[in-house]
Amino acid sequence: MSEHYYTKNPGVKSNPNKIAAELRGKQFQFTTDSGVFSKKEIDFGSKLLIESFEEPEVEGDIVDAGCGYGPIGISLASEFPNRRFYMLDVNERATKLATNNAIKNRVHNVIVMESDQLSAVKGSMFASVLTNPPIRAGKDIVHGILEDAYEVLKEHGTLWVVIQKKQGAPSAIAKLEEMFEQVETVVKKKGYYILKAVK
Numbered sequence: 777m778s779e780h781y782y783t784k785n786p787g788v789k790s791n792p793n794k795i796a797a798e799l800r801g802k803q804f805q806f807t808t809d810s811g812v813f814s815k816k817e818i819d820f821g822s823k824l825l826i827e828s829f830e831e832p833e834v835e836g837d838i839v840d841a842g843c844g845y846g847p848i849g850i851s852l853a854s855e856f857p858n859r860r861f862y863m864l865d866v867n868e869r870a871t872k873l874a875t876n877n878a879i880k881n882r883v884h885n886v887i888v889m890e891s892d893q894l895s896a897v898k899g900s901m902f903a904s905v906l907t908n909p910p911i912r913a914g915k916d917i918v919h920g921i922l923e924d925a926y927e928v929l930k931e932h933g934t935l936w937v938v939i940q941k942k943q944g945a946p947s948a949i950a951k952l953e954e955m956f957e958q959v960e961t962v963v964k965k966k967g968y969y970i971l972k973a974v975k
Contacts, residue, residue: 790869799826799851806845806877812870813844813910821968822908825938826851828963828970829906832934836903837862839928841894841921842910846874846886852906853878853886859903864891893917894924902928906936911943918944919951926955926975935973945969 788811795806797818808815814822826848832838838856840849843863853861863878863886865871875888889896894905905925909918918939925935935956939945949971952959956973963970 797823797847799823799847800855802851802854804847804851804854804881806847806850807873807880808845809869809873812867812873813842813908818847819908820966821938821940822847824963824965824968824970825906825908825936829904829936830934831856831859832903832932834903834930834932836901836930836933839864839894839897839902839905839925841905841907841925842866843874843888844870844908846877846888848906848908849874849886850878850881850883853883854881857885859885861886862897862902863888864894864896866890866892893921894928897928898924900928901930902933903930904934904936905929908938911939915944915947918948922948922951923955929975931975933975935971935975937969937971937973939969939971941967941969945971 791810793808797804837860840863843849843865849861849863871888871890878886909921939948952973958974962972
């Protein structure tokens with residue numbers, strides 16, 4: 777498969793799908809589609825990230841980098857209504873789905889933007905960044921997202937990453953340790969790591 781979901785305009789034919797999910801004790805409905813990550817269900821890594829996330833101690837907005845159709849940003853924005861969530865994705869189909877899914881779930885404290893990595897929010901500062909990075913897009917893109925996150929985080933802001941051990945967790949940890957004051961593995965489950973880095 778030469779084309780993956782990390783692309784501006786997915787060439788694969790649209791074939792929408794509806795899924796229901798319980799996230800942090802609340803019920804959500806999402807419309808997904810072909811050409812978008814994890815179309816059939818919310819993937820295990822995203823769920824683990826959603827359930828593990830802790831609100832940052834610093835004030836400010838939060839970024840969901842690589843939001844897909846929106847489960848991470850929408851569920852957490854619902855949980856933390858006093859924070860604004862910027863949901864970013866390079867994939868046009870994903871950002872349209874995320875916008876509609878936020879409306880459908882009556883979550884209003886989100887701003888969905890098309891963005892290559894975090895380019896759309898450079899120059900702004902945030903309390904947290906969350907990402908389930910697009911592993912298939914390659915290590916350069918994944919590490920680019922981590923670097924961008926460091927740039928846009930406030931002092932003491934947090935970066936939360938979910939990554940599988942076999943898909944590059946050790947190199948992601950090494951990369952984070954080069955940049956951040958503090959890096960910890962918050963959860964390890966079924967080969968997935970939840971990493972938290974504090975600036």
